[in-house]
Amino acid sequence: MEKGSFAGGDGMNPLWLVELHRQWQAVRGRDAAGRSRAFSREWDALLNAAGIVSGEMKLVAVRELETLAAKGYLEIRRPARRRYLIEKVILPLSQEPWLRGLFGSAAPTELHARSLSELSAWMDQPHPLLPQLWRMWCQTLHSTFLNHRNHRPFYSHKPEANNSLLSLVFKLTARTWPDYTLVRDADVELGYHTKVIERCHSSLEDALSQLHGRPMTLESLGLIMTNSKLHFDGPLRLEFSDGTQHEAGNLRYGDWVTAADLDRAVRITTTAKRLLSVENSKTTFPKLIELNCHRDTLIVASSFPTTAIKLLLAKLSPSIPHHHFGDTDPAGYFILQKLRQLTMRPVQPLEMDWLPQLSSPQLTEYDHRVIPQLLATPDMGDCHQWLRTMLESGRKGKFEQETRDVTNVWKKLGT
Numbered sequence: 441m442e443k444g445s446f447a448g449g450d451g452m453n454p455l456w457l458v459e460l461h462r463q464w465q466a467v468r469g470r471d472a473a474g475r476s477r478a479f480s481r482e483w484d485a486l487l488n489a490a491g492i493v494s495g496e497m498k499l500v501a502v503r504e505l506e507t508l509a510a511k512g513y514l515e516i517r518r519p520a521r522r523r524y525l526i527e528k529v530i531l532p533l534s535q536e537p538w539l540r541g542l543f544g545s546a547a548p549t550e551l552h553a554r555s556l557s558e559l560s561a562w563m564d565q566p567h568p569l570l571p572q573l574w575r576m577w578c579q580t581l582h583s584t585f586l587n588h589r590n591h592r593p594f595y596s597h598k599p600e601a602n603n604s605l606l607s608l609v610f611k612l613t614a615r616t617w618p619d620y621t622l623v624r625d626a627d628v629e630l631g632y633h634t635k636v637i638e639r640c641h642s643s644l645e646d647a648l649s650q651l652h653g654r655p656m657t658l659e660s661l662g663l664i665m666t667n668s669k670l671h672f673d674g675p676l677r678l679e680f681s682d683g684t685q686h687e688a689g690n691l692r693y694g695d696w697v698t699a700a701d702l703d704r705a706v707r708i709t710t711t712a713k714r715l716l717s718v719e720n721s722k723t724t725f726p727k728l729i730e731l732n733c734h735r736d737t738l739i740v741a742s743s744f745p746t747t748a749i750k751l752l753l754a755k756l757s758p759s760i761p762h763h764h765f766g767d768t769d770p771a772g773y774f775i776l777q778k779l780r781q782l783t784m785r786p787v788q789p790l791e792m793d794w795l796p797q798l799s800s801p802q803l804t805e806y807d808h809r810v811i812p813q814l815l816a817t818p819d820m821g822d823c824h825q826w827l828r829t830m831l832e833s834g835r836k837g838k839f840e841q842e843t844r845d846v847t848n849v850w851k852k853l854g855t
Contacts, residue, residue: 453542454504459490461543464531478533480517483526505529513538554599555585562606568614570651577651578606591650593643608640609647617662620699620747626663638665653809655771657744668699670748671721673729674712674738678705693729702751710756712738716790716853719743719766719775720841727846728765737853745778758785765790765849769839770803770810770830773823780819791849794826795838802835 453461463486464479483505487493492501505526508514515530531539540547559582567574585596594602611630623637637644641658648656659668675689678701688695702708713736718725721741728739742749742764753762762785766772772792780787803811811831814820820827830837 454501455490456486456492456501457504457508457542459486460529460531461539461545463489464536464539465545468536476533478515478530479536480528480530483529486529502526548597551597551599552585552588555596555602556582558599558603558606559585562603562610565610567610569616570613573651574610574613580650593646605640605643605647608637608644609651612637612644612661612663613648613651619662620668620703621663623658623663623665637663641665649806653806654813655744655774655810657746659746660744664699664747668747669696670699670702670746670752671696671725671741672739673725673732674735675710676738677709677711678702679707679709680704681706689735693726697748699746699748699751702748702755705755708752708755710738710760712736712760714738714853715740715756715760715762717742717749717762717764717766717779717787718841719764719772724765724841724846728850731846731850742775742779744775745782749779750782753779753783758783760785762787763790763853764788764792765841766792767839767841768792768794768826768830769836770807770814770827772839772841773814773820773827774810776823777814777817777820789823791841791844791852792823792826794830796829796833797835797838800835800837800839803831807836 460481463481468479487498487501492498505514505516509516513535515532516526517528517530519525519527537547559578563575563578563582565574581591581594584591584594588596590596593605608630612626617626623641624634627634627636627638637658645657648658648661658665671694672688673691673694675687676695676697677688678686678697680686681704686697686701688697716728716737716739718728718739718741721743725739725741732739738760740749740752743766745753762779762783764776764779764787766775766789776787776789776792808831811827814827815824815831
């Protein structure tokens with residue numbers, strides 16, 4: 441039988457067989473470790489998934505299935521007392537290569553071997569700025585694949601995608617980028633079509649975090665998607681060298697200012713009594729804005745500090761008390777540490793005491809790397825007890841700030 445054609449058919453694979461292959465590929469086709477049981481599907485459900493609904497189309501599908509079963513490619517399971525019905529279609533283990541060859545899909549062992557080979561090549565590629573870190577990271581990925589495991593965003597059955605992402609990470613980290621470099625300019629500089637970095641944004645930041653062993657963003661490399669913006673609520677005044685100024689704070693439910701305007705401002709002031717940075721901008725931030733009736737708090741949305749946040753903290757008076765309300769998982773405490781490293785003013789954690797929860801997610805490999813780093817730094821001394829307790833529990837605990845009562849948070853702020 442030629443690849444891509446159905447034996448006994450009209451040169452086209454039946455819709456139900458295409459659907460069977462799709463489902464098998466999703467469940468079994470990428471498993472290099474192999475299975476011990478045959479793959480099977482309910483016949484009626486398979487026909488529905490393939491869009492075969494008319495009586496005539498179903499009769500044709502039955503004849504096609506019976507033809508393949510007679511040749512030994514597939515097996516049919518029928519009810520014991522109604523042998524004219526079809527209950528299941530079964531793909532024997534011995535016929536998986538036939539199905540793979542019919543649709544031209546590569547064997548999982550081949551994909552796995554290619555992924556390992558490409559990782560070995562990247563491991564031996566000398567990195568101009570991070571030689572040891574790069575090699576250790578590639579070794580970790582290689583060991584993970586050897587154990588037939590994935591390490592998101594890298595998957596052992598996707599050698600081409602792995603190679604493309606590793607190449608992009610290597611090129612981005614092999615040079616020092618000027619601050620505020622637009623990612624589309626970086627695309628051109630690296631010889632890509634525009635939007636390559638933008639499309640890989642999430643996967644790139646996951647890979648960068650793996651490489652460095654801590655949360656990393658494109659902005660940490662000096663790259664920005666667009667002109668970074670500060671999302672805030674409360675009074676804020678920007679004064680510029682030409683004598684003009686911009687005063688914000690009259691909008692009741694949040695405002696924006698670009699990093700470019702923050703950068704060109706020669707002076708940034710606020711009449712607020714305090715600064716509150718909030719990690720979750722989608723839920724917690726809007727709830728706290730509603731409580732800011734007296735406009736005496738400058739509230740800013742801040743997960744990993746962006747260019748806009750860095751500029752604000754650099755130009756705002758260090759005498760203004762700064763509180764941070766974030767998640768209490770390792771990444772949340774890491775964000776708190778980064779905020780503290782950006783400013784001379786103390787940054788006080790607000791409602792960031794770690795709380796146990798038996799049903800919470802277990803700490804990841806990344807978490808087990810970050811916690812010791814945080815415990816080793818004196819600037820996080822006030823959080824060490826919580827970090828140790830979390831590490832001993834092996835779980836993230838009740839870490840999401842959405843579980844906290846924002847009314848109590850607001851009262852603790854002293855408003």
